Each structure stands twice: as structure tokens, then as C-alpha cells.
Amino acid sequence: MLLALQSLTKTFVGMKALDEVDFELASGEVHALLGENGAGKSTLIKCLTGVYRRDAGSILLDGRDISPDSTSRAQALGIGTVYQEVNLLPNLTVAQNLTFGHEPRRFGIISPRAQRRRAAQMLEGYGLDIDLDRDLGSYSVAVQQLVAIARAVELSGRVLILDEPTASLDDREVQMLFAVVRRLRDRGLGIIFVSHFLDQVYALCDRITVLRNGCRIVTERSDSLDRVRLIEHMLGRELAAQEESEKRHRRSAPLAGEPLLSFAGVGRRGFVEPFDLEVQRGEVIGMSGLLGSGRTETAELMFGIRRMHSGTVSDAEGDLRLNNPRDAIAAGFGFAPEDRKTDGIIADLSIRDNIVLAMQARRGWLRRVPRAEQKRLAADYIERLDIRTSGPEKAVGELSGGNQQKVVLARWLAMNPRFLVLDEPTRGIDVGAHAEILQLVRELTARGMAVLVISSELDELIAVSDRVIVLRDRRQVARLSGSDITLENVVHAIAASDEHREVSA
Amino acid sequence: MRNPRLYPLLATIAIFIIAYAICYLQFPYILSTRVAGNLLTDNAYLGIVAVGMTIVILSGGIDLSVGSVIAFSGVFIAVMLRDSGLHPLAVFALLLVITTAFGAAMGWLIYRLAMPAFIVTLAGMFLVRGVAYMMSIDSIPIDHPFFTSLQRVYWLMPGKGRLTLIGVVMLLAFVVGHIIAHRTRFGANVFALGGGEQTARLMGSRVGRTTVMIYAFSGLMAGLGGIVFALYTGSGYPLATVGTELTAIATVVIGGTLLTGGAGYVFGTLFGVLTMGLIQTYIVFDGTLSSWWTRIAIGVLLLAFIVLQKGLLRLTTARSAA
Ligand SMILES: Nc1ncnc2c1ncn2[C@@H]1O[C@H](COP(=O)(O)OP(=O)(O)OP(=O)(O)O)[C@@H](O)[C@H]1O
Ligand SMILES: [Mg+2]
Numbered sequence: 001m002l003l004a005l006q007s008l009t010k011t012f013v014g015m016k017a018l019d020e021v022d023f024e025l026a027s028g029e030v031h032a033l034l035g036e037n038g039a040g041k042s043t044l045i046k047c048l049t050g051v052y053r054r055d056a057g058s059i060l061l062d063g064r065d066i067s068p069d070s071t072s073r074a075q076a077l078g079i080g081t082v083y084q085e086v087n088l089l090p091n092l093t094v095a096q097n098l099t100f101g102h103e104p105r106r107f108g109i110i111s112p113r114a115q116r117r118r119a120a121q122m123l124e125g126y127g128l129d130i131d132l133d134r135d136l137g138s139y140s141v142a143v144q145q146l147v148a149i150a151r152a153v154e155l156s157g158r159v160l161i162l163d164e165p166t167a168s169l170d171d172r173e174v175q176m177l178f179a180v181v182r183r184l185r186d187r188g189l190g191i192i193f194v195s196h197f198l199d200q201v202y203a204l205c206d207r208i209t210v211l212r213n214g215c216r217i218v219t220e221r222s223d224s225l226d227r228v229r230l231i232e233h234m235l236g237r238e239l240a241a242q243e244e245s246e247k248r249h250r251r252s253a254p255l256a257g258e259p260l261l262s263f264a265g266v267g268r269r270g271f272v273e274p275f276d277l278e279v280q281r282g283e284v285i286g287m288s289g290l291l292g293s294g295r296t297e298t299a300e301l302m303f304g305i306r307r308m309h310s311g312t313v314s315d316a317e318g319d320l321r322l323n324n325p326r327d328a329i330a331a332g333f334g335f336a337p338e339d340r341k342t343d344g345i346i347a348d349l350s351i352r353d354n355i356v357l358a359m360q361a362r363r364g365w366l367r368r369v370p371r372a373e374q375k376r377l378a379a380d381y382i383e384r385l386d387i388r389t390s391g392p393e394k395a396v397g398e399l400s401g402g403n404q405q406k407v408v409l410a411r412w413l414a415m416n417p418r419f420l421v422l423d424e425p426t427r428g429i430d431v432g433a434h435a436e437i438l439q440l441v442r443e444l445t446a447r448g449m450a451v452l453v454i455s456s457e458l459d460e461l462i463a464v465s466d467r468v469i470v471l472r473d474r475r476q477v478a479r480l481s482g483s484d485i486t487l488e489n490v491v492h493a494i495a496a497s498d499e500h501r502e503v504s505a
Numbered sequence: 506m507r508n509p510r511l512y513p514l515l516a517t518i519a520i521f522i523i524a525y526a527i528c529y530l531q532f533p534y535i536l537s538t539r540v541a542g543n544l545l546t547d548n549a550y551l552g553i554v555a556v557g558m559t560i561v562i563l564s565g566g567i568d569l570s571v572g573s574v575i576a577f578s579g580v581f582i583a584v585m586l587r588d589s590g591l592h593p594l595a596v597f598a599l600l601l602v603i604t605t606a607f608g609a610a611m612g613w614l615i616y617r618l619a620m621p622a623f624i625v626t627l628a629g630m631f632l633v634r635g636v637a638y639m640m641s642i643d644s645i646p647i648d649h650p651f652f653t654s655l656q657r658v659y660w661l662m663p664g665k666g667r668l669t670l671i672g673v674v675m676l677l678a679f680v681v682g683h684i685i686a687h688r689t690r691f692g693a694n695v696f697a698l699g700g701g702e703q704t705a706r707l708m709g710s711r712v713g714r715t716t717v718m719i720y721a722f723s724g725l726m727a728g729l730g731g732i733v734f735a736l737y738t739g740s741g742y743p744l745a746t747v748g749t750e751l752t753a754i755a756t757v758v759i760g761g762t763l764l765t766g767g768a769g770y771v772f773g774t775l776f777g778v779l780t781m782g783l784i785q786t787y788i789v790f791d792g793t794l795s796s797w798w799t800r801i802a803i804g805v806l807l808l809a810f811i812v813l814q815k816g817l818l819r820l821t822t823a824r825s826a827a
Contacts, residue, residue, distance in 0.1 A: 051706070051707065070706075070709075070711065071706060071707055071708070071709045072709035072710070072711055074709075075709045081707075083707050088704070088708065089696070089697055089700035089701065089704055089705065089708065089767075090700065091696060091699065091700040091767035091768050092693070092696055092697065092700060093510075096693060096696075100693060100697065100708055100709070100710075101690070101693075101708065101709045101710070103690055103693060105689075105690070108689060109684065109688045109689065110688045110689060110690070110693070112688075131508075133508055134508060134509075134510070135509070135510055138509070155709075
């Protein structure tokens with residue numbers, strides 16, 4: 001066995017994050033580590049790579065006991081890791097990030113030329129064409145993620161650990177990553193892969209280990225573990241009831257009457273082509289398209305993060321000015337951004353504080369949200385979004401990655417806006433909580449809120465939306481509603497080649 | 506388009522050149538090797554300390570003890586040369602060991618206790634100033650034949666300007682500082698720490714060791730600055746260089762280094778020091794202006810730089826998002 005963890009135990013104040021977990025990784029296998037948000041996946045990885053000190057248990061690499069007490073030690077042992085919450089250092093150049101700790105030197109002096117050459121080699125095969133001398137922070141999250149992966153791959157002589165590496169990658173990039181991983185596997189490395197995308201898990205992994213509440217539930221070959229049983233292992237309950245509630249929802253037509261909002265000719269040069277959109281009270285609009293098709297950009301325009309160059313936005317009362325997010329919030333808009341890792345978490349504040357933050361900002365700091373109300377809200381959302389925590393006063397930084405995202409989501413839901421944009425609301429969130437979030441969206445719309453959901457997960461989008469808008473190349477290419485909303489139609493619209501595009505913009 | 510990370514450095518150099526040009530228009534004599542030589546000599550101790558400060562600030566820290574360390578160094582040298590009979594070079598070596606160890610100890614405390622550098626080095630500042638007082642309350646003149654001969658070493662530049670030993674030491678300090686910050690693994694760790702301690706740790710940086718080394722280096726530079734200051738003034742005085750730490754911080758910021766750490770260039774600080782020296786020279790040349798104008802000018806420059814950096818930050822993030 002390449003790597004073996006034996007009865008690994010880790011306790012954080014007052015809670016067991018890992019409880020006597022056994023885990024084995026063979027060389028030449030890709031081993032998925034799955035579980036709900038807060039199950040202990042990231043904690044296991046951090047104990048293994050010396051970020052956390054384990055309380056008990058042993059780690060064997062090639063049968064020898066190892067006890068890495070720092071990440072540099074783990075790297076020296078040939079364990080390369082992409083952590084969930086972290087990309088790299090935005091203030092270093094791409095080349096510096098890639099070679100950090102292993103810079104080619106002569107007499108102790110780094111040679112920038114050799115460094116650049118080395119970095120260029122490391123990036124081969126990822127299809128990235130970027131300037132190695134620029135700050136990493138000036139590139140998109142996806143590029144940063146790929147750079148982080150390239151670095152970890154280089155450092156992994158024996159074991160490569162990927163903790164949700166695909167969250168911000170598009171399909172093409174995911175395929176590229178898979179090719180790299182398969183190559184490493186064939187070279188005899190052991191790879192640990194954490195993800196909430198079960199399709200990816202089945203496409204890539206040889207074995208699956210499921211964690212629940214810090215305990216190992218099962219380890220099985222992925223071809224003998226079917227999806228339903230897998231999810232049942234993760235959730236620890238039967239799936240039937242849930243699937244039913246999934247089907248139950250589809251409403252009749254959206255509430256008719258005056259549109260809540262109308263966007264007319266809204267666009268920004270070189271960014272989003274002008275589009276018209278009427279938003280009805282209580283409807284869910286789904287927005288679909290490939291990464292880079294302009295989905296997030298459209299949302300940013302609607303929320304005033306970017307100024308529009310053309311067009312008007314109006315409601316029943318008249319025109320709205322949306323020059324910045326503050327205007328948008330004042331107009332009753334809400335926006336939960338895609339990149340919740342960096343936008344929006346205040347790690348040192350409690351869950352309760354993070355949830356009431358935006359609400360408090362809107363009311364002004366003189367009119368405090370009453371303490372009792374804060375507590376009620378926090379308790380409510382912890383329950384409804386199933387945020388795994390020991391209590392509402394826990395610092396958000398101490399939650400698992402997926403649970404942090406739920407907190408950001410809760411903040412915007414608590415604002416109770418009349419028009420809410422959710423950009424990839426279920427990314428990084430486990431399958432169990434997916435359904436709960438969709439359920440919540442439906443409840444909100446039943447009370448009259450209009451919601452725009454951007455999602456790459458088409459099944460979900462189709463299940464929740466009353467209307468679907470498809471974007472390609474920064475323009476709207478199709479609108480589907482009612483019974484036209486099928487997986488086939490949406491995929492077709494996304495992929496359709498330019499000749500027969502049905503322009504509705 | 507040039508790399509945006511160079512903008513603050515370019516701005517610093519541009520400001521220095523413009524300032525020099527303005528001075529030159531009024532007092533053409535300013536463009537002479539004599540003035541240039543004096544600029545280096547007069548600001549040598551400040552420049553050396555600022556090299557250490559640049560590294561500290563790049564890592565996201567601060568070192569408030571350096572002014573006190575300079576004063577301590579002067580008193581230490583004066584007392585040792587008067588009372589012990591050791592050779593000045595031995596005294597210098599001993600002093601550098603002491604100040605480096607002192608810096609290392611502060612670094613260790615900052616890391617171990619997870620205390621803000623501000624607090625720890627503030628305590629260090631009072632402590633060292635107190636020790637200097639205990640060694641002597643008065644100014645002690647230094648006269649040792651070897652020491653005074655060092656004070657008189659200079660190279661004559663064309664145009665009769667004098668490039669003094671201490672001026673050369675400062676320039677060397679900048680060269681060494683540049684290599685350390687930008688061309689060694691230690692330097693990479695410094696930048697990493699300035700970019701984010703948690704991230705640096707996950708990338709495999711040894712944060713504790715780096716922190717100790719950063720403050721040790723600053724202590725070493727402060728000790729060296731103290732030697733240079735003693736050579737410059739020829740005495741040791743416990744009340745000397747009060748507030749020099751703040752001047753050093755100002756030169757680092759005017760030199761284009763981000764006060765919150767993670768971005769900047771050591772050579773930027775050289776231009777920060779020279780700009781500050783130039784303003785002082787201008788005021789001396791003018792003769793009617795009060796020396797307080799130096800401080801006002803520095804205040805204005807500091808503000809301008811902070812605004813510039815905010816603007817740049819916004820510019821680059823806006824571009825990368827587009
Ligand atoms: N630094 C910490 N301090 C206190 N508790 C922590 C800390 N880190 C994690 N925990 C707790 O340990 C549990 C396991 O968290 P972990 O991050 O391992 O979950 P995960 O399986 O990676 O979930 P996700 O899918 O959301 O990333 C969570 O309940 C979390 O609140
Ligand atoms: Mg995790």
C-alpha cells in the first residue's frame with residue numbers, strides 16, 4: 001500500500017472532526033473522498049499534510065511511519081496538495097508561485113531565467129497561454145486554480161491530493177485536468193480526489209471512500225457502488241423521500257400581470273450585448289451557457305457592479321438608476337456572487353454576524369437589527385440550509401468550505417430582496433443540501449420574490465426554472481419556457497453552431 | 506503594456522527625477538558630484554536602516570525599534586572604545602552580533618506569541634533606548650585613531666565630489682538588500698508572508714524561521730546603521746535618532762512599497778531616501794525656509810503615494826476583471 005491512515009482522530013474544541021478513520025491509497029489509483037459538507041474531508045487532508053496536528057492514529061507512506069509537522073515536510077516526502085480554500089499568492093508572479101520553495105539557484109541566488117523556463121515546463125499540457133511575469137492575482141480564478149494544480153502536480157512525487165479542484169473550471173479545463181491525472185496515475189502515483197460533482201467522480205476514480213460526521217462509512221470500487229447507494233451512504237438516510245419532493249414542485253405559470261422589472265436594451269460594449277428582459281413577480285429565471293458566455297457578466301451588469309453603456313431598467317414606479325451595487329441594493333436587488341471563497345466571507349466573525357451583515361448595512365448602523373431578531377434569523381437559516389455547526393456564534397472561518405458558502409447564501413436570502421441573483425448557488429455544496437437550497441428558492445418565489453439562477457448544472461437549472469435563458473458569446477441566443485425546458489433543448493441551444501442561432505436579443 | 510507591478514517603482518523614480526529637475530532649475534549647482542556625494546553621506550545611516558525596514562514591511566510587519574538601536578549602537582561603540590581597549594573592528598562585530606540577536610529575539614516573540622509586530626517592536630524600542638541611557642546619559646565623543654581614520658576615508662569623484670566610506674556602505678547595503686529580497690528563497694518567503702501568512706504556510710513556507718530571520722536582518726541593518734551614524738557624528742548619544750524608525754518607514758512607502766506588505770522593490774527605497782535627502786538639500790540651499798518644511802513635504806509625498814497605490818490597485822483589479 002502506498003499510503004495508509006490508521007485510526008486517524010482529530011478533535012476541534014468540542015467536536016470530533018475525524019473519528020478513528022482508516023484510509024488506504026494504492027499506487028496507480030485515483031481514490032475519491034466523498035461526504036457531505038463538514039464530513040471531515042478537508043480535515044483529513046490537512047492532518048495528512050501537516051497543516052493540523054492529529055490527536056491519534058498513524059500515517060504510513062510505503063509502510064514507513066511518517067508524521068509531517070508542516071506542509072514543507074509533506075512536500076519533501078512527495079505529497080503535493082491543492083487545498084480547497086486556497087489558491088496561491090496573488091502578489092507573486094505566476095513563475096514565482098509555480099517554483100516557490102524549489103526555485104532554481106546558483107550559489108544561493110535565484111536565476112529568473114531558469115525559473116521562468118521551469119515554470120513554462122510545468123504549465124505545459126494545461127493549455128494556458130499566460131505571461132509568467134505577471135502577478136498571479138491579475139488572472140481569473142480558473143487560471144489560478146490551474147496554476148495551483150500544476151504546482152501540486154510538480155511537487156507530488158508519490159501522492160497528489162486535490163480538494164475540490166474543479167469548482168471553478170469549465171468543461172474543457174476539467175478534461176485537461178483529468179488527462180493530467182490519468183497520466184500521473186499511469187506513472188504509479190496515488191491520487192486523492194475530493195469533489196461534489198459525482199459525474200466527475202465516476203468518470204475519474206477507481207475507488208470511493210465515504211465519510212460522514214467524521215467517520216469512515218465505506219470504501220468500495222466505484223464500478224460496484226451505484227449512485228443511489230453512494231448518496232445514501234453520504235446522507236445516511238434513504239433517498240426516496242427526497243426525490244419525491246424534487247418532483248413535486250413544478251408550478252403552473254408564473255404569476256401574470258405587470259412585470260416586476262424590465263431591462264430594456266441593457267448592455268456594455270465588449271462585455272455583454274444589449275438585451276431585453278422582463279422579470280415577473282415570483283418567477284425563477286434560469287441562465288445557462290458555457291463558462292465565459294457572459295452569464296456572470298450579465299449578472300454584474302444587472303447589479304451595477306459594472307456600469308451599463310446602454311439601456312434602461314425600470315419597475316412599476318419608473319426608471320431605476322443602477323450605477324453601483326449600493327444603488328442596486330437600495331432598489332431591492334440581491335446578488336450572491338460565484339466566487340464566494342474570496343467575496344463575502346468575514347472569517348473571524350460569527351455565523352450570526354455574517355448573516356445579518358448586509359441587512360445591517362442596508363438599515364444603516366444606527367438602526368441595529370435587534371439581537372433577538374438576529375438570533376432568530378441565524379437559527380432559521382442554520383436549520384433550513386443545514387449549516388453544520390456547533391452553534392450560531394461559531395466563527396465562519398472554522399466551518400467547512402461548503403458550509404461557509406451556505407452562510408454567504410443565507411446572508412442574501414435574509415435580505416429578502418425583491419429580485420435576487422444567485423450565481424452558481426450550489427457549487428461546492430453537497431448533494432443533500434442542493435435539494436434544500438432549491439426548495440428554499442421555491443419558497444421565496446412563492447412569496448413574490450423573483451430569482452435569477454445562474455448554474456452550470458443543467459438538471460438543477462431545469463428543475464427549478466420557470467424560464468431558461470441561454471447565452472453564447474455574450475448574447476442571448478435562446479429563451480425556453482414551459483414544456484420547452486428540457487435538457488435536450490438547453491444543451492442544443494448552448495452548443496448550436498452560429499449558422500442557425502435564434503437571436504432573441 | 507508594461508507589467509503593472511513595476512508602476513510604483515517607476516513612479517518613485519519619476520518623482521525623484523522631477524524633483525531633481527525642479528531643484529536644478531533653481532539652483533544649477535545641485536547637479537554636481539559634491540551635492541550628490543553629500544546626499545549619500547548625510548543619508549547613509551537612514552538608507553541602511555531603510556533596507557532592513559523594506560524587508561520587514563514587505564513581509565507585512567513593522568520594526569519600531571531601529572531608531573533606538575542606532576542610538577544604542579553609538580553609545581555602545583563610544584563606551585567600549587573608551588573603557589575596554591578592544592579594536593574598533595572587534596567592537597563593531599560584537600555590536601552587530603548583539604543587534605542581530607536582539608532582532609531575532611523580537612521575531613521569535615512575534616511568531617511564537619502571535620503578537621502584532623507593532624507591539625513587540627514598540628516594547629523593543631523602549632527597552633533598547635533604556636539600555637542606552639543606562640550606559641550613559643551624556644553624549645560621549647569617540648576618538649580612537651583607527652576610528653577617526655575611517656571617518657576620513659573617501660574617494661574623489663570627478664568634479665571634486667566626495668564619495669565617503671559610509672556612502673559606499675549604504676550603496677552596498679542596497680545591493681545586498683536587493684539580492685536578498687528579490688533573488689533568494691528567503692526573499693520569496695518574505696513576499697509570501699506579506700501576501701498572506703496562512704497561504705504561505707499552505708504553500709510550504711516555514712513561517713517561523715522566516716519571521717525570525719526578517720527581524721534579525723532588520724536588527725543587523727540597524728546595527729550597521731548605528732556604526733555608520735557613529736562614524737558620521739563621531740559620538741554616541743542616547744537621545745540621538747529619536748523618530749528615525751518613522752522616517753525610515755516613510756522612505757519605504759515613498760519608495761513604492763505597499764505598507765501592508767507583499768509588493769515593492771528594495772531599490773525603490775533608495776529613491777525614497779534620496780528624494781527625502783533632496784528636499785532637505787533644497788531647503789538648505791534656499792536658506793529662508795524653515796527645516797520643518799522637510800516634514801511637510803514628506804507628509805505630502807506620503808499621502809500622494811498612498812493615494813497612488815490605492816489608484817493602481819483599483820486600476821489593476823479593474824483590468825483583470827474585464
Ligand atoms: N479550524 C477549525 N476549527 C474548528 N472547527 C473546524 C476547523 N476546521 C474544520 N472544523 C470543523 O470540522 C468539521 C469538518 O470540516 P471539513 O472542512 O473537514 O469538512 P469537509 O468535509 O471538507 O466539507 P466541505 O465539503 O464543506 O468542504 C466541520 O464541522 C468544521 O466546522
Ligand atoms: Mg472541505
